[in-house]
Amino acid sequence: MNGLVYLTWNYLRRRPGPSALLAACLGIALLLPAVTHVLTSGFEDALRERSDATPLVLGAAGPPLDLTLAGLYFSRDGLEPLTTGLARRIGAREDLLAVPLDLEFTTRGRALVGTVPEYFEERGIVARTGHLPFVAGEVVLGAALARELELGVDDHLFSDPPDHLDLSRPSALKLRVCGVLHPTRSADDRAAFVTLETCWVLHGLAHGHDDVTTGTVDPSLILGQSDEEVRMSNAFIPYNEITPQNRATFHLHTDPDVLPLSCVLVFPRTAKAATLLKAETNIERMYGPVQVADTRAELDELLDLVLGLRRLLDGVALVLLGATAALGALVLGLSMKLRTAELRTLDRLGSSARTVALLQGLQIAFIAAVALACAGLVLGALLVLDPDLTLLL
Amino acid sequence: MTNSSSPTGSRTSGAIAVRDLRCDYGPNTFRLEVDGFEVAAGERVALVGPSGCGKSTLVQALAGILAPRRGVVSVDGVELGALDERGRRRFRLTRLGLVFQDLELIDYLDGLDNVLLSRRLAPGGRVSNADRARARDLAGRLGIEHLLGRLPAELSGGERQRLAVCRALATEPSVCLADEPTGALDRVNADAVVDLLVDEVARLGTTLVMVTHDERVLDRFDRVVDGAAAFRGITEEPVR
Incomplete structure (x- = not known):
């Protein structure tokens, strides 16, 4: 080992505290912009990829960005419902595919998305184990959600109770896990998917119960009866789980066309179809008080905000780096003063006049190398340990 | 007298010759003039004299720390005036x-x-196992082998100075220059360090020039040179 390298190594080794502190400061100053850059780049890529795959979202009038985020990321904040009838009208067009979503419910705090099989086809998602939900009462879990909840096929989980005060709705529905999806590194990994029929049960618009006309039900629960209807007490509890045995008893209590939806993902077959739908919906109001959000345009606005934030963070990181460099220079300067006797000794022994500069340079290089390595390791560990890190944004 | 080998392996004389030397020390405040000063190879010379007579300045000139303004300084067969700063x-x-x-x-x-510092600072900076073995052997003779794993802060003053002597002789130099190596030691330690230094240079055949104020150790040297008589150390007050 070169003499000066050996001296520098021993100097740092014998003073681990200050050296580690300097390396840590420098490492953090380097890590911050790197993490910001990696995360925002990943975030940007993920957003663009998802918006490219889903160009249009149809929903109730309101902020189009909210509608876009609802359609792409299952956010349901401030979203007014649509009707299934409207989705059916849109879906009847041959120049596009309409995929309805019901985002009203959650399970264990994660989105419980009601949809149709075409959703998985359009996204290219297949089940890694089990199968997609075919019937009411089945749920398929995103890969990350299944890992997080430690659930697999044939396990059960409950939907989150939507409103404890609304007695017309079931408090929670027990769902059977029918499959786990392949990881997609998208919002689908952290969601659970059910059929629209399951959502109707969760809305309280469909339910299943014992037959009240065959005399098998406790008569005290029957409040009134006519040829057309039987009025039951609230103590009469419908099924809170849909099983093969009771599935046939589930029935709707409303017109199928007015069943609620959160939004409709629209996959136009051509650019012309997309333009026509936007014009008919947003300009001609052919479908009533609804809108079609162009996801690319909306996310571009959002990305402008993100990029602005990144520039701000880069600026902050630059200031932090400058401050750390100034602090490091001060510490090195002071350490050189403390090393005056040592440097004089080296000088008198015959060491090169460049020794001082080389010692300083090597010390900085060692600390910078350690800081860089640590920052790289932390960044790598972050990305390896949680590859979905950008999704957390 | 046996000559030692240089670190480069070439046989060298170890002789010292100074003629018509003039050295300036500090910003025109001290001037040393030496008409002639010679030390034979392997000779052990003590430089004595009052403070300010130029003993330390002469040693620095012999070490090449000070460049002569005039005259000839030849050490171990090398004319120092002919070398540039890097060469010296x-x-x-x-x-x-x-x-x-x-x-x-x-x-x-x-x-x-x-002890191995000079080896590490030398071009290449490699330390071989043979260097380590030689250093341990020398430290053993100086009675400090058991201290080689300790940091200087863990050593006494005498032990530190013995370690410094060990460092000076670890490369088996042709010439050893010592400027009051015992000045900060008590009598017992000072005697021990001088004994060790003198014995070891004698064993190695190294030429020794040592500045000292301690008259008790002079009998260990081949020759004693009184700086007050041999040189002219002139201190000049700066002109305002």
């Missing part, structure tokens, strides 16, 4: 052993690494 540093690092009263050990290197 390399000469000092590879051909001389130096012990100074205030020549501090490097506080973050253990004893062995301090």
